[in-house]
Amino acid sequence: MCDLTIPDLSLLNPVTNCKVSLPSLPGTASTLVWASLDPVQAEDYAVCLLGYVWTPAPRTFSAFLQPGEVKWTIINQGSYQSCYYKGMYIHANNISNSLEIYDVATQTLREGPVFPTLGLSYLVVSAGQVIGVLKYDNTRVPVHRCQFEIYRLEIGTDEKRPSSAKISNIGDQILFLNSVNGFSISAYCFEGLRGNFIYFMKLTRNGFDDGICYVLARYDIEAGTAEVLPFPPVTQHGMWFLPSLRYA
Numbered sequence: 014m015c016d017l018t019i020p021d022l023s024l025l026n027p028v029t030n031c032k033v034s035l036p037s038l039p040g041t042a043s044t045l046v047w048a049s050l051d052p053v054q055a056e057d058y059a060v061c062l063l064g065y066v067w068t069p070a071p072r073t074f075s076a077f078l079q080p081g082e083v084k085w086t087i088i089n090q091g092s093y094q095s096c097y098y099k100g101m102y103i104h105a106n107n108i109s110n111s112l113e114i115y116d117v118a119t120q121t122l123r124e125g126p127v128f129p130t131l132g133l134s135y136l137v138v139s140a141g142q143v144i145g146v147l148k149y150d151n152t153r154v155p156v157h158r159c160q161f162e163i164y165r166l167e168i169g170t171d172e173k174r175p176s177s178a179k180i181s182n183i184g185d186q187i188l189f190l191n192s193v194n195g196f197s198i199s200a201y202c203f204e205g206l207r208g209n210f211i212y213f214m215k216l217t218r219n220g221f222d223d224g225i226c227y228v229l230a231r232y233d234i235e236a237g238t239a240e241v242l243p244f245p246p247v248t249q250h251g252m253w254f255l256p257s258l259r260y261a
Contacts, residue, residue, distance in 0.1 A: 024060065038064060038076055038085055059097040077102055079117075088115055088122070093193040096136040098143050101168065105133045105145070112136075112145075112175070114168060126166055126175035133164075139186045139197035143168065145177065146188065146195070146211075152218045156230050159239040161211055183209055183234060189253040190214075196253065209234045212253075215241070 022035040061077040062085075075095065076085040088102065095104035102115040103125065112125030135146040142165055149160040163183065167176045185200045185208030192214065200208040211232040218225055229244035
């Protein structure tokens, strides 16, 4: 099999049905990882895809671009745990238990902070900072026993070493997490919502013939407790959507 080119890539707003065409991408398959740095201030965003090629040997790569660009920037590593922050593409290397940081301007790759725990589940830009989220969950864990750990990640400079610190409060921010990625918003922007919470889709073994479904759940970061919210179980995990990306 030879490498194919994926010719028809686009962003689609499911509310307005507005479509933004994207450049073609070499590869045999691709998965949208994320499409915005900040859902509220969408002027500075990047589209990131996780791509796969099968010849001459199977490998995964990451590709991303910013508004106005006509060619994808490709990095020969791929990770769902990634984000775009101030001109840097950051992704988790769960083999070395550290972050890798790609500087878009200089096109250089450097190592970021090492996690003080096992591999991160999510990387999210929240209130101008990069935070890493570790989720303790599987189909055998009931919702009320789900746990999250949150780390503030300092990217570092030439004079300062990268570091990470566990935190127990994200202020008025709310995290929305799906199976592979998520985003953060301020509760101030949305009446009726409270900060310092995580909304997530919980994989469980109840409700359907094949024994697997997702339920909507909420985690109170301060209390360290989770609860199921009144939402019908679904067989697909879905994706959170905040219709404020002006370009889409």
